[in-house]
Amino acid sequence: MKPERILFIVLDGLGDHAYRELDGLTPLEKASSTGLKRLKENGSQGLMDIIAPGVPPSSDVSHLVMFGYDIEREYFGRGPIEALGEGVELEEGEIAFRGNLATVRIENGYPVVVDRRAGRIGSEQTRELTGFLNEELGEFQGFRVRFQPLSEHRFVMVVSGEGLSHEVTDNDPHAEGKPVILCQPVEEARDREGAERLANLVNSITLEAIRRLSRHELNRIRAEKSLQEANAILVRSPGVKRRMASFREKWDLNAACVAAGLLYKGIGRATGMDIYRVEGANGLLNTNIAGKLSKALELLEKYDFVYLHFKGTDVASHSRNPVAKYEFIQRFGENLRLIDESVLTDTTIVVTGDHTTPCDRGMHSGEPVPILVSSGGLRKDDTGVFSEREAARGGLGRMRGCELMQVLLDSIGRTVEYGTRPSPKRVNYMPKQLAYLRLKEV
Numbered sequence: 001m002k003p004e005r006i007l008f009i010v011l012d013g014l015g016d017h018a019y020r021e022l023d024g025l026t027p028l029e030k031a032s033s034t035g036l037k038r039l040k041e042n043g044s045q046g047l048m049d050i051i052a053p054g055v056p057p058s059s060d061v062s063h064l065v066m067f068g069y070d071i072e073r074e075y076f077g078r079g080p081i082e083a084l085g086e087g088v089e090l091e092e093g094e095i096a097f098r099g100n101l102a103t104v105r106i107e108n109g110y111p112v113v114v115d116r117r118a119g120r121i122g123s124e125q126t127r128e129l130t131g132f133l134n135e136e137l138g139e140f141q142g143f144r145v146r147f148q149p150l151s152e153h154r155f156v157m158v159v160s161g162e163g164l165s166h167e168v169t170d171n172d173p174h175a176e177g178k179p180v181i182l183c184q185p186v187e188e189a190r191d192r193e194g195a196e197r198l199a200n201l202v203n204s205i206t207l208e209a210i211r212r213l214s215r216h217e218l219n220r221i222r223a224e225k226s227l228q229e230a231n232a233i234l235v236r237s238p239g240v241k242r243r244m245a246s247f248r249e250k251w252d253l254n255a256a257c258v259a260a261g262l263l264y265k266g267i268g269r270a271t272g273m274d275i276y277r278v279e280g281a282n283g284l285l286n287t288n289i290a291g292k293l294s295k296a297l298e299l300l301e302k303y304d305f306v307y308l309h310f311k312g313t314d315v316a317s318h319s320r321n322p323v324a325k326y327e328f329i330q331r332f333g334e335n336l337r338l339i340d341e342s343v344l345t346d347t348t349i350v351v352t353g354d355h356t357t358p359c360d361r362g363m364h365s366g367e368p369v370p371i372l373v374s375s376g377g378l379r380k381d382d383t384g385v386f387s388e389r390e391a392a393r394g395g396l397g398r399m400r401g402c403e404l405m406q407v408l409l410d411s412i413g414r415t416v417e418y419g420t421r422p423s424p425k426r427v428n429y430m431p432k433q434l435a436y437l438r439l440k441e442v
């Protein structure tokens, strides 16, 4: 039996370097004797440059590229994607920023960031303070401003009104001990005037928020208890909500998403996938791996494409902990025993990363990611275990992120010969619904 559906597993930031504490192996290599070995024996591996060699991608861009989206034309920014992930509904044209409640202290007239997360202030207090900001700044200089609380210190700031462009910088310096950044139009802004208008607006809102939050009763109480005051807002990643082609429109596959992280649920929602929650899934190292994998396997019964995301690998990388990363992959690999022989036969299973995050760097790098495709519909290579090193001589060679979906469609026999034209839509696969010629008299 040929595979008919696709299980797409992303271990976030999977690619890495070798470490002495892992016996000179990479975290993936050291965990490769688990269930990953069985998947490897049923397929081929290779290296994938998500964007281009040496270009470190962010997670949202990377996923969209792998799902076949054209970033230049179709990407609308991380702010709205994270907002979508939390179920925040945005209207077409609204500009969304991801934001943090933060602690600043004033030095020589500059607000300097003391804590980017205001002592990880709780969700309850964030709800109260963002509610207060909505009352105070909801109508601001003729524009509408809305603060939507997310978990802990996080919120989304939505701005709308005439003549605004989202092409501005963050005000978040992304580091403690640095002053709040002046929001400015980006150099390549297409609508310079609109971007200047938004930048001025963001700067005024930030100053007003600092002034008003500093006097809020709740901050007085926090100060008394020696807690960090939530006396400032930091905003970043502005984007404007635009309609995006759904995954189904693009590939004619019905798709589901099993992810816990905000951004990943947002990617699923932005691309029109059905989103599923799993008890104990938290986007961290101690997530419910078995629960998520079982859910994904169950969804394969009714979906053509299931996207399953794990964040633990990237979390370990950012905290520069190769042992924790190895242990996470090891646990994931052991849980692959949940995949029975029939699933192995009728499913193309992908395991890859959305970028390389070397633990010794603690940040994303531009190195290619290892990719494993287990499929009865593709050639098998003669490489050993799934690893960055073996992948370099694998049967998938070195591919680009934007080529992946076509390869996967081919593995489930959904492609047509180049130039074949069964439908008005210009695609290289056979659409499920075609228009048929009917006899005049039946």
Ligand code: ZN
Pocket: 012, 013, 058, 059, 060, 314, 354, 355
């Ligand atoms: Zn990522």
Ligand code: ZN
Pocket: 013, 059, 314, 318, 357, 364
């Ligand atoms: Zn990361």
